[in-house]
Amino acid sequence: MRTFTSGLVLFLAAGALAIAHHGLAAFDQTNKVTLKGTVTEFHFVNPHSVVEFEVKDDKGHVQEWQAEMTSPVHLKGWTATSLEPGNVVTVTGYRAKSGAFYLWVTNLSSSNGVELRALK
Amino acid sequence: MHLSCRSIRPSSLVQTAGSLLISAMPLLAQGQTEVGIPVTDSLVLAKCGACHAADEKGNLQRISWARATPEGWQEALKRMIREHDVSLTPPEARAIVKYLSGRHGLAPEESKPVMYYAERRVHDEAGLLNAPLLEACGKCHDAARALSWRRTADGWKQFAETHAGRYRFKPDQQAIAYLAKVAPFYSREWASWRARANAPEPTGRWLMTAHVQGRGKFHGEIDVEAAGGVDEFLTRMRLHSVNDGVVVVRTGRSVMYGGSAWRGRSQGISVANAAPDDLSTEAREAMWVAPDGSKVEGRWFWGQYDELGVDVTMQRASADPALLLVDPPSFKAGSNASRIRLIGDRFPAQVTPADVSVGPGMTVRRIISSTPDEIVAEVDVAADALAGKRNVSFRSSTLESAVAIYDRVDYVKVTPESSLATFGNQTHSRGFQQFEAIGYQRGADGRPHTADDLELGPVQVTWSMEVFYEIDPTKQDRVGTVSPTGFFTPAAANPGNNYDVWIIATAKTEKGKDGKPLVGKGYVVVTVPTYTFEGRTFVRELDRWIEEGSSAR
Numbered sequence: 001m002r003t004f005t006s007g008l009v010l011f012l013a014a015g016a017l018a019i020a021h022h023g024l025a026a027f028d029q030t031n032k033v034t035l036k037g038t039v040t041e042f043h044f045v046n047p048h049s050v051v052e053f054e055v056k057d058d059k060g061h062v063q064e065w066q067a068e069m070t071s072p073v074h075l076k077g078w079t080a081t082s083l084e085p086g087n088v089v090t091v092t093g094y095r096a097k098s099g100a101f102y103l104w105v106t107n108l109s110s111s112n113g114v115e116l117r118a119l120k
Numbered sequence: 121m122h123l124s125c126r127s128i129r130p131s132s133l134v135q136t137a138g139s140l141l142i143s144a145m146p147l148l149a150q151g152q153t154e155v156g157i158p159v160t161d162s163l164v165l166a167k168c169g170a171c172h173a174a175d176e177k178g179n180l181q182r183i184s185w186a187r188a189t190p191e192g193w194q195e196a197l198k199r200m201i202r203e204h205d206v207s208l209t210p211p212e213a214r215a216i217v218k219y220l221s222g223r224h225g226l227a228p229e230e231s232k233p234v235m236y237y238a239e240r241r242v243h244d245e246a247g248l249l250n251a252p253l254l255e256a257c258g259k260c261h262d263a264a265r266a267l268s269w270r271r272t273a274d275g276w277k278q279f280a281e282t283h284a285g286r287y288r289f290k291p292d293q294q295a296i297a298y299l300a301k302v303a304p305f306y307s308r309e310w311a312s313w314r315a316r317a318n319a320p321e322p323t324g325r326w327l328m329t330a331h332v333q334g335r336g337k338f339h340g341e342i343d344v345e346a347a348g349g350v351d352e353f354l355t356r357m358r359l360h361s362v363n364d365g366v367v368v369v370r371t372g373r374s375v376m377y378g379g380s381a382w383r384g385r386s387q388g389i390s391v392a393n394a395a396p397d398d399l400s401t402e403a404r405e406a407m408w409v410a411p412d413g414s415k416v417e418g419r420w421f422w423g424q425y426d427e428l429g430v431d432v433t434m435q436r437a438s439a440d441p442a443l444l445l446v447d448p449p450s451f452k453a454g455s456n457a458s459r460i461r462l463i464g465d466r467f468p469a470q471v472t473p474a475d476v477s478v479g480p481g482m483t484v485r486r487i488i489s490s491t492p493d494e495i496v497a498e499v500d501v502a503a504d505a506l507a508g509k510r511n512v513s514f515r516s517s518t519l520e521s522a523v524a525i526y527d528r529v530d531y532v533k534v535t536p537e538s539s540l541a542t543f544g545n546q547t548h549s550r551g552f553q554q555f556e557a558i559g560y561q562r563g564a565d566g567r568p569h570t571a572d573d574l575e576l577g578p579v580q581v582t583w584s585m586e587v588f589y590e591i592d593p594t595k596q597d598r599v600g601t602v603s604p605t606g607f608f609t610p611a612a613a614n615p616g617n618n619y620d621v622w623i624i625a626t627a628k629t630e631k632g633k634d635g636k637p638l639v640g641k642g643y644v645v646v647t648v649p650t651y652t653f654e655g656r657t658f659v660r661e662l663d664r665w666i667e668e669g670s671s672a673r
Contacts, residue, residue, distance in 0.1 A: 026589050080570070085568075096589040097589075098591050
């Protein structure tokens with residue numbers, strides 16, 4: 001199992017796009033949620049990597065979720081193919097306050113062995 | 121080269137000599153053990169020599185042991201004007217930059233790796249360069265800014281100490297050692313380049329190809345003529361769009377520094393319209409000239425953040441036919457009677473299928489038409505043709521990897537994959553972003569987004585956008601809009617906040633295995649031009665926010 005640790009850079013600061021550029025105000029940090037789904041796309045880009053995945057709700061309807069992570073430079077050891085369509089992921093994080101299907105990832109594990117364990 | 125020199129003051133260099141890093145000590149005693157480049161220009165001697173002490177060989181302290189790109193010398197001169205009250209008229213400043221960039225410049229092989237800095241391209245340096253260097257330099261500017269200089273080991277040490285003192289940080293010894301190793305004052309490339317008696321003469325007719333993000337390929341020609349001053353030129357170019365035949369005519373003026381650094385300005389002969397991406401807009405030109413003078417490549421750019429521009433390649437015109445572009449850039453295996461356009465120069469009156477080679481698996485069935493600058497042919501592609509790039513030739517003129525043969529479009533990539541756009545305010549115009557959708561077939565490894573994937577060219581798409589965390593799509597207008605051509609315009613009102621936005625390209629015809637249209641996404645952060653944090657004001661630069669006033673570093 002490959003485990004990676006990510007520090008969360010919290011605010012806009014001097015530095016390139018590689019630096020995370022926003023805080024977590026858009027996310028409800030009082031509650032963590034955990035979702036299990038299938039990866040449809042992985043964006044290994046600045047300023048935040050994003051994994052898109054599909055989750056089936058209680059009624060079997062598919063929900064399209066996006067889980068946001070830190071920047072590639074802080075995802076030590078990750079590449080653009082660390083997560084691929086078809087991987088089954090379990091994602092834990094803070095959900096967007098707006099109710100949109102967005103998460104800020106704190107932990108992630110994938111069926112291909114990739115794992116992210118964040119500091120926060 | 122346009123240098124802002126507003127501080128034309130009567131104060132003499134003598135008044136500020138004490139603040140410059142001067143010393144009456146013999147230069148060798150300071151550790152300058154390498155042979156310097158004597159300064160022979162009377163203006164440089166007059167303006168710089170009062171503070172930069174000269175030795176008996178004509179070397180000026182520090183200056184004779186440093187080399188840099190035109191941008192490097194321009195920045196150094198600005199600092200001298202700003203911090204040390206050096207008094208210069210704009211023509212004097214331009215003349216000094218020109219002399220130093222020529223005699224104390226970089227060899228083409230040295231400047232090419234850092235051209236992205238002069239070309240104002242967003243360039244991710246992470247992973248490409250030494251980590252301590254990135255840590256030391258990257259918080260305020262591209263590491264390429266440092267790598268645009270060449271100094272002795274002592275020179276780098278002295279520079280780092282001065283720089284650290286000025287901006288209050290601790291010099292990183294590993295970064296200094298790295299710079300001394302990869303950016304030495306003396307190099308074989310420089311010795312070889314300097315020894316050549318004559319710089320390539322750029323006057324005459326050149327053939328051009330260009331790529332305009334979102335508008336595709338252009339081709340044309342540029343005439344370069346002497347402008348009167350040494351290494352100064354007038355240009356007139358005519359570009360044709362491959363996609364729609366639109367013609368753009370521009371004129372300009374350029375300077376060739378040291379035979380390898382083309383810098384200039386040009387603008388359309390027709391008045392630019394209000395559209396920020398109008399191709400008649402005045403643009404800066406930063407281009408690299410190949411050592412043999414046969415090729416020039418670089419970027420013309422404009423915009424509040426230099427975010428709009430044209431990627432340009434020039435090659436010398438000759439008496440022989442030259443193939444410049446092929447359109448379309450890809451063909452599907454098994455397609456028959458497809459039209460292919462070969463765009464070039466001096467094609468002969470009589471052309472036969474035997475004159476055109478399109479690689480294995482493709483057959484030229486007939487020539488439909490030909491003119492001196494375009495051949496239209498009909499080609500068949502075998503159903504079992506292997507996917508991959510093909511060279512295309514017209515007689516002896518070959519364009520490598522000019523077309524791709526593919527089986528299917530596996531995914532759509534939106535470029536740039538990540539980018540910035542910026543709201544405007546009283547002091548800053550808006551920063552825009554043009555997107556493009558490119559089709560790809562997976563390579564032999566079967567995985568998307570890997571190095572062996574086959575690029576197929578632009579895909580027809582419908583553009584839309586999605587603001588992160590937003591559940592009401594009617595509120596997207598407060599962030600901005602994306603046009604049917606993929607041009608993102610931030611909202612006119614600055615909301616004082618950052619927004620993360622997906623720019624979404626939905627293919628009009630290509631579908632995935634699930635039967636749904638292929639979709640690609642580009643990530644744009646729509647941000648503010650300035651913000652204040654803990655009493656410090658930050659402003660957006662090319663790809664980062666820097667503390668106000670620090671851009672002069």
